[in-house]
Amino acid sequence: MSQAAYVFDAYGTLFDVHAAVRRHAERAGPDYQLFSEIWRAKQLEYSWVRSLMGAYADFWALTEQALDYSFARVKSVDPSLRGDLLDAYRTLDCYPEVPAVLKGLKARGARVAILSNGSPEMLSAAVANSALETVIDDIFSVDAVKIFKTAPAVYELVTTAYRLYPQAVSFQSSNRWDVAGATRFGFRTVWINRNNLPDEYGDYGPSLILPSLEAL
Template identity: 40%
Template sequence: MTIKAYVYDAYGTLFDVHSVSEKAESEFKGYGKTISEQWRKKQVEYFMLHQLTGNYKPFSEVTKNALLYTLKNLSLQSNEDTLHSLMQSYLELEVYEEVRATLETLQNQNKTQIIFSNGNYEMLNPLVEKRDLNHLLKVLSVDDVKQYKPAPAAYQYALETLGVEPYEVLFMSSNFWDITGASSFGFKTAWINRAGFEIDELGIKPDYIYKDLRGLLE
């Protein structure tokens, strides 16, 4: 079967969400790594809860609320300047080292390549432009349909936008919850297992497992 579209999750797959730890460390010495880890954990928890309760809020709002909780949970005092600085770091996430070269190589195969993310355009577009990937990837957000991945309706929107069959999509994510959703929907999947985790016990096996995007070049 021919793959016609490469679809990439953004956060953790193309962009290192924990690169915010540097800015967090500059604002709260000794807490950078902890803030980064707790912020991301709460961010995922919040959008999952919004999806489950049918109370959609844009990813930028979810991200800010997760940050507010994290700082409060760590008993760290902040002001608007601090919050703005940390939120700005999400628009400047580092791209993983192999991403650009891999995308450029795959572009020569005449395949459609898109980011499909829970992030909203206000967060994604500045990030893609900052890292000079806008000539390689189109950006698609669940914000268009107000349905967060891993809800089936989110993947359905991506499929309709691409205009292909589910088995013609290779969906890539470092987040196993995203792989679970995409695999269950019918996409071919590649788990970009950057952290070297074990497969979750969910009865789902991705079609491919790679430690980074270079595995796609096989």
């Protein structure tokens, strides 16, 4: 099915959220994977809690707070790595298939965009680092509405800007909770299940499940 717009979540979908710690794995030590997982989990938890409280802080602030919590939890990782890890997070690696997939969609005449919890500055840095500027038409950040996914106002950023019905948008995310929110909003959703995780949110299932973006 051809869609008018292909909209992508950023972190975990286009960009590898664990690449920052992996770059410094040797210095971080044997617990680097646990450290990275806690960092990511807390980053998301803080976004949901703040949305429910109505106490918005941008995603970069939450990323810093989650990192500090991770240092407190995983004592084997030296806190002197803080600056290097934050620098690495600004320039996360994209997944290998991303450039070719986005170029292919653009060649088919589709609009290509990002819809992310990330702050505009974070997203611009990540896009530039992977040289994706020429294949991404628009970057939509929750900063415009001051609430995080899965609030309907976030997904509405796309339909308002593009003057499209939700079903004309194909939304891709590796985060199953994000897919559930986008499905509830009315997008055609594709879950990029990179880690072969079990399904959840059965009442808001994706239109398609793929192991990577390659089959789009």
